Every structure is written in C-alpha cells, then in structure tokens.
Amino acid sequence: MQFDELVTSTTQWATQYGMALIIALIVLAIGWIASKWLSSAILKVLPHNKAFDETIAPMVSQIVRYVVIIVAIVIALSELGVQTASILAVLGAAGLAIALALQGTLSNIAAGVMLIWLRPFNVGDYVEADGINGVVKQVGLFATQMRTVDGKFLFAPNSKIWNATIVNFNREMTRRVDFKVGIAYDADIAKAREVLLETAAADDRVLKVPEPVVYVMGLGASSVDLQLRCWTKTADYWETAMAINERGKLALDKAGVEIPFPHVHLVAPGLNANITSDSSKETK
Structure with missing residues (x-):
C-alpha cells in the first residue's frame, strides 16, 4: 500500500x-x-x-x-x-x-579591483612587492599570476600585493645604470674617471642626456670607491648594465688603474708565524 x-x-x-x-x-x-x-x-x-x-x-x-x-x-x-x-x-x-x-577571499577581490582601478602595473611589467618578484602575466579576481626571471610560476593573492610597496621596474622610460668600483689609494682618480666615462660613451645604448658622471662615493679600508652613473632606456637596462660592468673592469686594467683586494702576508721566523693583512691586524 x-x-x-x-x-x-x-x-x-x-x-x-x-x-x-x-x-x-x-x-x-x-x-x-x-x-x-x-x-x-x-x-x-x-x-x-x-x-x-x-x-x-x-x-x-x-x-x-x-x-x-x-x-x-x-x-x-x-x-x-x-x-x-x-x-x-x-x-x-x-x-x-x-x-x-571568506573575509580573506573578499579582501583579495577588493584588492584586485583596486589594482585594476589604480593600475600600478600592467601585464608584462616586471614588479617587486613584499619579496615577490616577477613579470605580471595576469591580474585575476582573486590572485595575480607572475613569472620569475628564472622561469618559475608565481600565484600571489591580490591582497598581499596591494598591501605592499609595489616597485615597477618598467613604468619609467629610462633607468640609471650604476657601476661601482674601488681603486687603489695611490691610483689617479682623474684617470680612472676618464676611463669610465669613455667606457660609457662607447656604448650606444647609454643616453647622452643626462650625461654620464663619475663620483667618489667613499673612502674604504683599502680603496677609493668610485661610481659611474649613466642612463639608458628601460628595455636596454640589463644588457647595458652587464656590458658596463665587464668593459669597465677591462678598461681600468688596460689603463693600469689598480683595483685592490685584501692581501694576506705570512711570515714564519723559526717556529712562530705572524699573519698580517691590509687591515693592520696581527695575530701571533
């Protein structure tokens, strides 16, 4: 039934x-x-x-x-x-x-909307935020997808990026290249400056304006610290920086400008050994 x-x-x-x-x-x-x-x-x-x-x-x-x-x-x-x-x-x-x-998820949505609205970066920009570095591939509703320079995939919550200080390496049209080098105290600073400026001028990617300059940035324990500053287009930054590093070192060597490094001298009279270095420290 x-x-x-x-x-x-x-x-x-x-x-x-x-x-x-x-x-x-x-x-x-x-x-x-x-x-x-x-x-x-x-x-x-x-x-x-x-x-x-x-x-x-x-x-x-x-x-x-x-x-x-x-x-x-x-x-x-x-x-x-x-x-x-x-x-x-x-x-x-x-x-x-x-x-x-899901308060955290909603905060990611709100952060995503703000990232789209204020546009601190676009797809294709290389950015850094709270230790996260990479090229932006996609800004989604909940997270931002990025690719690191060594090919790793990053999936970062929007709120983590939004709440951090965002550094955009591609936003400006030009970037400054800094080449730091220490020369010996008895080396000719004027000659070293001339060599570095000629190195910068020889690279077509280095902009004429602002013109390259060389400053004495400090007096180290064993060297006079110089810095070459020159500007290049953002798209050419990495290639220019690496080229200036290599050519600057080779040019200084060719010109006979010494780039010092710490020296250690061993003296062993009899059974005792004295160890001295350029930092004026002695151990017996």
Whole structure:
C-alpha cells in the first residue's frame, strides 16, 4: 500500500513539475555554456579595444562568467516555482554567510579591483612587492599570476600585493645604470674617471642626456670607491648594465688603474708565524 502511494505521489509530482525541472536544467546548461563562451570572448576581444588592455580583461571575464551563472540559477529556481523575492532573500543570506566565512577571499577581490582601478602595473611589467618578484602575466579576481626571471610560476593573492610597496621596474622610460668600483689609494682618480666615462660613451645604448658622471662615493679600508652613473632606456637596462660592468673592469686594467683586494702576508721566523693583512691586524 505504501509503495502504491509512493508511486502515485511521484507520478503526480513528475506530472506537475517534470516539465519545469527539465526547463530549469536546460536553463542551467545554457547558462553554464554561455558563461564560458562569454568569458573566452572577452579575453579575446577586450585587449584589442583601445579603451581597455589585457590587464583588465581577465578580471572582467571572471566577473561576467559568475554573473551569468548566478542569473541562470535564479531563472532556473523561478521555473521551479520559487518566488523571486525568496531567491533574493536566500542569496542575500548566503552572501552574508559567505562574506563572514571568506573575509580573506573578499579582501583579495577588493584588492584586485583596486589594482585594476589604480593600475600600478600592467601585464608584462616586471614588479617587486613584499619579496615577490616577477613579470605580471595576469591580474585575476582573486590572485595575480607572475613569472620569475628564472622561469618559475608565481600565484600571489591580490591582497598581499596591494598591501605592499609595489616597485615597477618598467613604468619609467629610462633607468640609471650604476657601476661601482674601488681603486687603489695611490691610483689617479682623474684617470680612472676618464676611463669610465669613455667606457660609457662607447656604448650606444647609454643616453647622452643626462650625461654620464663619475663620483667618489667613499673612502674604504683599502680603496677609493668610485661610481659611474649613466642612463639608458628601460628595455636596454640589463644588457647595458652587464656590458658596463665587464668593459669597465677591462678598461681600468688596460689603463693600469689598480683595483685592490685584501692581501694576506705570512711570515714564519723559526717556529712562530705572524699573519698580517691590509687591515693592520696581527695575530701571533
């Protein structure tokens, strides 16, 4: 008897809600497919629009996808007879519960929006923030994806980057190259300055304005510390810096300008040994 009642009630429910259930499932399927399609389309089309760039595209794509899915769920529930007011109330309560449980996640979303809005960096920029270094590949809704110079993948929460001091190495058009070197105290400073300036002038990547300069930065324990400062385009920075380091050393050697290094002298009269160094320390 109970089985007959179960079959009867199931049949009645299927007759009454079966079509609505099918429509709801179709709506969900269409919403899921449409969300993925729109998300992909935005990623392809938006970067080509002059009003936007590829930094904004990933976040807009994710937001559109989630909005389409939520709308599909609301429509599907309404097809099953759930009142819109009830749906909104449930979504509001669920949203509040999720907000309390996922405060960190929401802070990442807020940080992502601020990163997109204020634009401290764009996709392709090399940045440093709170010990995180790399080329920005994507700014998402929850996290920023980066690639290190040695090919590692970084997935950093947006809030971690937003709450740190961000250093953008690509924002400015030019960067300064510093070449630091110590020369012996009896070396000719004017000659060393001339050699370093000629080294900078010989590199076409070094800008004429501002003109290269050489300063005496300090007097060390065993050397006079000089610094060559010259400017180059940001895109040429690393190649220029490495070239100046190598050519500067070779030019100083060729000119006979000594670059000192600590010396240790061992003297062993009989069985005793005295160890002296240029720092004037003696151990017996």
